[in-house]
Amino acid sequence: MVVTKSDVYEKVIFADRPVCPHCGKEMRIYECGQTGAVCGSGWGTPYLFVCVNDECPLFVEGWKHMRETYCRSCSYRCFCYPDSRRTESMVVYSYVMPGIIDEATITGDRARGTPEDPEVQKLFGFFESRNLEELLAGLFDEKLYYKLRLKAAELVGELGMLEAVEPLRDYEFKDRRIATRVRDTVQRIHETNGTRECPFCAEIIDAVATTCSECGRKLNPSSLE
Incomplete structure (x- = not known):
């Protein structure tokens, strides 16, 4: 890195x-x-x-x-x-x-990214109002302090909204720390919803499906654990 x-x-x-x-x-x-x-x-x-x-x-x-x-x-x-x-x-x-x-x-810079940071409080506000758009905007902002982006990714995962998966998958994260957190975020969203992505067409399907409902390909069932 x-x-x-x-x-x-x-x-x-x-x-x-x-x-x-x-x-x-x-x-x-x-x-x-x-x-x-x-x-x-x-x-x-x-x-x-x-x-x-x-x-x-x-x-x-x-x-x-x-x-x-x-x-x-x-x-x-x-x-x-x-x-x-x-x-x-x-x-x-x-x-x-x-x-x-x-x-x-x-002293101020040490506090950045901590729960007391006003910017983190703003992210919590977006989370409480379930404002996925603003959380994703922060996560995609390459100029934003990386700890704030990590927190945004964490909160997106906690929201568990399936509509976040596609934009997260489509975006190329240059910072490896962010990319790793986003992978965990996507996994958490799928676990929350009991879903996964078809390995053939990438559509979101039921985690235990044996056939993709979109492309019709046969699949191995995935454990929800």
């Missing part, structure tokens, strides 16, 4: 924060590609953990070291790779780190 920037971000915001080996302060999440560092690309990851403690010895002493050694007005900040947890130093030209993600933003 292709790992997207969003996938990495989600992993990072739920990960344990490393502490700076120079000052012992907990690091913050930094989005690469922002200004304030020597380069914003080539890190091999879209996010890093960075020490932003302005009293960190590495940062404080770095200004003097760089000025006396290289005649440059810059310093160092310690950073940590999220996967390997290897720490290194990056050169910075300012006290400000524009790429540092606000903690309130992280």
Whole structure:
């Protein structure tokens, strides 16, 4: 499966924060590609953990070291790779780190897809009103956060409406997580209704039928368990 920037971000915001080996302060999440560092690309990851403690010895002493050694007005900040947890130093030209993600933003993003999320509550509203059309619209929305799409698929399965099967079968889901959940959803709908799909014509028929009522082909009866 292709790992997207969003996938990495989600992993990072739920990960344990490393502490700076120079000052012992907990690091913050930094989005690469922002200004304030020597380069914003080539890190091999879209996010890093960075020490932003302005009293960190590495940062404080770095200004003097760089000025006396290289005649440059810059310093160092310690950073940590999220996967390997290897720490290194990056050169910075300012006290400000524009790429540092606000903690309130992280808290909000952690709550996405949880029962408390307003978007999830909206999906529950569609479920309560048996609004299959809106649930499917969310499920088919490739730009929607994947956990919301997973919840939409789950609720479609709980509704158990047979008319959902055909559009679910016809749609090609690019995200493997969504595709897997949708297969479970379709199976649940069939179990709820005591149906299955004819392996020859794909029409929905009785699960224990021995002959397809649509194409007339002989079938092996399917267990409802």
